[in-house]
Amino acid sequence: MAAGLFRSGATGRQLAYAIVAPLLVLAILGLLWQWVALTIGSILPPLGKVGGEFIERPGFYVFHLGVTLYAGLIGFAIGALSGVLLAGCIVWFPFLGPALVPVALMLNATPIVAIAPALIVAFGFNAIPHIIVATIAAFFPMLINAITGLRSVDRGALEVFDAMSASRGEVFLRLRLPSSLPYLFSGAKVAVTAAMIGAIVSEFTGTTEGLGAVIVIATSFLNLTQMWAAIFTSILATLLLIGVINLAERLIVRW
């Protein structure tokens, strides 16, 4: 956001609002956190302790983050791609919508915590169950955003295409797909977050690797510092992924 403001020649007040305001909110939250941690230590560890945990064992968190990222990113890629492809089919063949959207809704309503153990029984102790859970989590937001985007076409532009008898393929590739890009990027940001959460939740069972497993094991040992260090790792990683998607959006959606 701040970069956009610099580019568009924003005023000093706007810049201050864009940069200072979120920092101020974070500072207030940090102070609140510290107050709770120092008053009731069993709820939250002091932030300094969590930071120290990172500095002491960076390799530990990087390894487990790598495991989670592997499942989360593959799941995101498969879920996002299949969501866009299915949305394309639904927009191309409108009769598919009533048949497939309820199934997608059902998939979205599936409690992923509950199906993770079932997937481990089916696929064994490997990355596949975690990838499947991340895929399910990423699929729906991408599908819905892609359907909305592909249908949200400027009516006048569509008439211009129709008046020239443009083929359905031309309408799709030259009009619908580019028009939907802002929606696809919005969907991707929600989907990558969902995929990471899905991967972490699926690691609660059947594995000793990944940030989800670290959180569960640390909780069972009442190690609040390690648990929060793992949670912060996942938050930072997800924010970084959203940042990468934002950057790609800025480079591609330049209108």
Place this chain on the structure above:
Amino acid sequence: MYAKLTSVPGPVAAMRETEEARGDSPAGLGAAGDRIEIRGVNRIYQGNGREVHALSDINLHIRRGEFVTLFGPSGCGKSTLLRIIAGLDRQSSGEVRLFKQDPLDASRSKNIAWIPQSSSLLPWLTIRRNVELSARLNRRADRLRLTARKPERPMQVLRELGLGEFADKRPAQLSGGMRQRASIARGFVQGAPMMLMDEPFSALDELTRDALQLRLLDLWEKHRKTVIFVTHSAAEAVLLSDRVVVMTSRPGRIHSIIDIDLPRPRPAGIEDSPAFGELVRRVKATLRAGWEGA
């Protein structure tokens, strides 16, 4: 006085009078293929168990190279009629022939340039790429030489519309008036013999609108396309057109057709002339008479 009215306000009979006067009636048809013919067109929409007559018994002939405006209040069916002519909608009954072609065939041959109400430029393309759009769509028509169109040079048309230096900008970098000019340029570059314009200036402020009307007139004088233009503005209709088709609503029908016998090219300041003012008053009075009689 610049002109005299050749048709008087009144029902469709007035239109027939005008046509017969110039030997333009179906009976006196010479070169039927050299004009747009709309015969007995009706458009009925079904909704909530009842029928809505959007258009009723529309008869209209437009000669090649003529600038005709469909004028009337909201809901009189002028945009519906334009969409039927463009092949974007189908009539319930009646016949539409565009220089011998069915609207869908004309559309397949890229012989119709459609200029919508909003500029509807593709925001991800530069202005130049936007106006070149017709060359990238439905190339089959060009390959098989189905089309009567003669594409214009994009940069030349952009320059004619004062957009030469903005060719590499994106639509978001242009003002509303410039975007609308680019939309008109897209239509001209297509090179189609027919241009159908659906209230293209309605969203613009008065000054921009005035400037764009003059630009459009200049461009039309050079290219002499057959233009069917839809508007709510009587002054715009008189300034641009050879004939104004006054439509009334419930159901949408042609009340009368008024010849605009002002000189071409329109001289500067023509809007201030008594003849122009008289014609605008006549067009408005005709509309009012149609309204009261409806």
